[in-house]
Amino acid sequence: MPMVSYDDAPYAIRSEFAGSHSRFWARLQQPGAWFTSAERIDIAREVRAAWDCPVCAERKAALSPQMVAGEHTAATGLPSQVVDVVHRMTTDAARLTRSWYDAQIAEGLHEGEYVEIVGTVVAMVSIDSFAIGLGLPLRELPEPGPGEPTGYRPSSVEQVGDAWVPMVPADNSGMPEADLWVAGRTANVIRAMSLVPDEVRTLCDLSDAHYLAMGLVRQSGVDAGRALNRSQIELVAGRVSALNECYY
């Protein structure tokens, strides 16, 4: 497994961080459901490129993102549509709309591809934010591994107005996705990426290290043995969410 290490940090860093980040790196070295390993790593590279992309900066500053046209400064040979989707998700996600999503699908992006891009973007944003926040260099991405995408799609998905994207039903009992959450007891933010189940598994793995195990989130008195108590944790969580204009 490709190892992410934080041994260079001037602080002692809980091993859970390197562990969960290493497991995501290992996922990047494998084909996903819709993209090869090389493509997934290129998506990760585009996340990093987006932060320095002049078009993204101009668009972010504009009253409306539609006011700014132009080519992104791409770091890879990914199709221009994928590059645009990755850059927008990374730098201006709060202003994405249902009509924009529908246009991406109409222009040929498969809804499974879209969700797999979401999964890679959000994991990379989180892992890179961790390094930047601690004043550390970004961790080197892994080398791509072999293999073709599996094309896996859960046998049961629904699109009933809970999201733009299809999701596994909240009652996931008896499905191969039964491990993703306790049947009937979940939140849409957990279900959101379930069209590509491994993205939910990564979400839970990263959340366990960075925040809390999913099963503990609604237990307001639980600190999970962190150096911060729960109120301190939620103070940080709330302020970051509001700064990102998160309605959820």
Added chain:
Amino acid sequence: MLRASSETHAQDVDLQVVMNGDYRGDIAGGDALVALAEAVVSTEAAALTEARTRVTAELGEAALVDAVGVASNFQRMVRIADTTGIVLGRFETMTEGLRADLDINRFAAARSASPA
């Protein structure tokens, strides 16, 4: 969750802090943690350096690492909501009064997040 956890821990905090960054309460290191959260979102090097120094001085290195871990976690969670267009579920709609008090619904995406 901030409201629930502060009540559980019998701590006072003005919840408006999440919207305006103006910390008032008795959560240890609260002001420093808010500054760190803001610095992580901004990615500005000077602000990050200052915030790290302050959190370390007030709460220690382990708290700094955990605080950055939480901040980077929510850099992810907000993007999941924004990019998939999920609506509020049963649990989240239970906070409707608080959401109105804090004016969270003003965020542009709130319109499409309300249950049909």
